[in-house]
Amino acid sequence: MRTGAAAGHVGYFHEAVLYDSDEHLLAVVVPFLLGGVAAGEPAIVGFGERNAELVRRALPAGAEVTFLPGGEVYARPTSAIRSYRKLLAGYVAQGVGQIRIVGELPPIVFGATWDWWARYESAINHAYDDFPLWSMCAYDTRRTPPPVLSDVARTHPRVARPDGSHPPSPTYTPPESYLTEPRPMVVDPVQRTAPLVELTDPSPARARAAVQAADRGHLRPEVVEDLMVAVSEMVTNALRHGTAPVRLRLWSARDRIVVTVHDRGEGPKDPYAGLLPAGDGSAGGLGLWISHQACDHVSLHREADGFTVRLTAGNPHVPV
Structure with missing residues (x-):
């Protein structure tokens, strides 16, 4: 049975918390968690260290709230989806009627790698819709760049406010679009x-040989090996499913290797390609799924002259 604002809702009830002070954050999150505790629902926090401690101190002693290691949960979009789906499935197997989760992305992802986390925030509207989940994603408006906040509004159907209201986001855009x-x-x-x-x-x-030759010994061997696999998959996808010519470009810096694979096709038709496992492995979906797990950043771009996949191994968090 669903409770609170999600009462009567089927599937994923996805909200953003756009807060501008600690008090604002706690005014939304603490009642949300305690409401879950009172209803006998799992209440889970996936915050970074600072905000997790803030919430711990605000909760009454003995409150049955679970704290996840936020930094580990949000290592990569694919790993976050996989971890949460496993967690949610476990609770559903126990017969729970609703699961409540509050989480936040680490601020470092608001820079060069935001594109794949924006895709994550959109894709989970579908990826978690199998579960009776009510979650709130917290964003500090004092520190989050305006373009990121714009994407947050477009990827979260609702906003949770301190007054207890849950208005719809006027710019929400379904993930398929x-x-x-x-x-x-x-x-x-x-x-x-x-x-x-x-x-x-x-x-x-x-393509694999080119990546191997570009390694200058600055990256761990397993990181280079993973990139070799990802590049091989993307070249195979482009040759099989794209439109010739297929062009590979590679750059190497002290802390990373960057590779782009471009062809003149339209790219995958599946909007969730890379973030969710391909059901039948067709049209290169399996290769994108592998690449999203093997690389430290994957960026997909549809342009007038075709489709480009950019793969980064090493440190993707560089000033742009």
């Missing part, structure tokens, strides 16, 4: 230099 919109690529600074490697219609083996 949001995830297929063309967006300009946020250029990594290393891409402003000449590529170390440029290949046209390379075989997957040649």
